[in-house]
Amino acid sequence: MKATEVPAIDGAYLFEPTPYADERGFFSRTFDAEVVRSVGLDPDAFVQDSVSRSARGVLRGLHLRSGAGEAKLVRCSYGRIFDVVVDLRPDSPTYLGRAFFELSDATQRSVYIPAGCAHGFQALTEPADTSYRIDRPHDPAEDVTIAYDDPDLAIPWPLPVTSASQRDREAPSLAAVLKRLDLEQTER
Template sequence: MKATEVPAIDGAYLFEPTPYADERGFFCRTFDADVVRSVGLDPNVFVQDSVSRSVQGVLRGLHLRSGAGEAKLVRCSYGKIFDVVVDLRTDSPTHRNRAFFELSGQTQVTLYIPAGCAHGFQALTETADISYRIDRPHDPAEDTTIAFDDPELAIPWPLPVTLMSKADRAAPSLAEVLKHKEG
């Protein structure tokens, strides 16, 4: 497994495993504490693992956590997704940068997203399973959502949106979220 910095988002990394494939299928390590440590992250801070399943066209996000934020490891374990990260850390050299990734069950690449960044994705395949590992217990009271179609972000979602949660559909603009965050 190797770790690669994401230039557009300071502190973000892609962890790329080496799948071993044969006629039976494949095997690969999806988490390695030593590799995580090698880029200055503490592997022991991750306290919850979750998985979501989405059907093609479903869009989830853009999600952000208030308070201390939330660092996470995200991996598409089955299918394929278009993944988006937006850096909203005011002290970051990549503040307001966006980065786009295609994560898939074929590669099993894991994306590390630093606390203070918004995250969202769209399922590109009939079924997509996404695994999350977060660095502090989830508290729904801290959930913040930003409009997926905010013109300031101009995210090039690859498919028409087929389904979204009511909260994601009604999310405020980036400007409104930042105004509330600062005020």
């Protein structure tokens, strides 16, 4: 497994395994604590694993957590997704940077998303299963959502959006979320 820094997002990494394929199918290591440790991350920091299944065209995001934030390790375990990360950390050298990835079951690549970054994806296949490892238990009171079609982000979603949650469809603009996060930071 190889870890590569993501230039557009400070502290983000792409983890690329080397699947072994033969006539039976394939075998792939999807997590390696030593490789995670080698880039300065604590593999024991992850406390919760989750999975979502999405139909082709479904869009999930853009999501992040307020407060201490939430770091994630995201992988498409079945199918393919178009994955998006946006850096919303005001002190980051890549503030407002965006990175796009295609994650799939064929490559089993994972993206590490630092706390303070927004994340979203669109399912490119029918279905697409997305696995998440997160470093804090989920607290719905800290959920923050940004409009996935915000013109300031201009994310090139590859397919028409066939479905999104009500929360995602009604999400505020990037500017409104940045203002909210700045106010929360000031109050701390």
